[in-house]
Amino acid sequence: MQRKVLEDMLEMDRIQDKKAFGYEMAFRNKIAEMWIDFIHMLGVEPETAKLRTSEKEERLKEMLAFIHKEYRNEISLSDIADAAKVSKREALRCFQEEIHISPGAYLKDYRLQMACTMLRNTSETITTVSQNCGFHSASYFGKVFRSQMGCTPYEFKNKTGTGNREGISEKN
Numbered sequence: 001m002q003r004k005v006l007e008d009m010l011e012m013d014r015i016q017d018k019k020a021f022g023y024e025m026a027f028r029n030k031i032a033e034m035w036i037d038f039i040h041m042l043g044v045e046p047e048t049a050k051l052r053t054s055e056k057e058e059r060l061k062e063m064l065a066f067i068h069k070e071y072r073n074e075i076s077l078s079d080i081a082d083a084a085k086v087s088k089r090e091a092l093r094c095f096q097e098e099i100h101i102s103p104g105a106y107l108k109d110y111r112l113q114m115a116c117t118m119l120r121n122t123s124e125t126i127t128t129v130s131q132n133c134g135f136h137s138a139s140y141f142g143k144v145f146r147s148q149m150g151c152t153p154y155e156f157k158n159k160t161g162t163g164n165r166e167g168i169s170e171k172n
Contacts, residue, residue, distance in 0.1 A: 004037050008030050008034045008037065012027055012030045015030065056094050056097065057098065059084040059086055059090070059094050060084075062083050063081070063091060063094065063095070064106075065083070066079070067103075067106065067107055071110055071114060071133065071134050072132060072133065075107060077091060080103045091103055107134075109148075111133045111134045111135060112145060112148055112149070115133040115141070115153070116156065118132065119153060120156075120160045126138065130142075130153070
């Protein structure tokens with residue numbers, strides 16, 4: 001089996017050197033074959049692999065539900081991990097593997113999303129919105145909001161608030 005993996009690697013090198021038409025797909029196919037060989041070498045059965053994925057998905061759902069419920073409060077990585085009964089390291093791994101973002105970044109993005117909804121649909125002050133969304137400093141809220149949205153919360157509220165439905169696009 002190890003010999004097969006080495007042969008695949010040599011073939012990948014040849015494919016890369018020749019760069020014939022469609023070489024990218026041929027290269028990708030060789031990588032896929034190699035991963036299948038690795039899985040067989042490790043003795044992992046496909047059903048076991050599915051189970052692991054569904055466990056991670058379930059853990060992630062529990063952590064996301066916790067964030068969605070508690071975003072207004074101060075939340076640490078330990079709190080998020082505890083919600084799914086996993087270690088902090090496993091919580092980080094679940095987020096990275098499943099949604100490609102850290103728990104802290106997800107929390108911040110979710111808070112901003114909720115702040116946009118509140119700014120758009122309520123007459124609350126910007127300070128009240130920032131506190132209701134878990135930002136305990138209005139200045140930090142303004143800084144984060146501006147970096148993500150490309151405008152201040154005040155500008156956003158004026159452009160998209162209950163009196164104006166034109167909208168504003170998110171800064172990438």
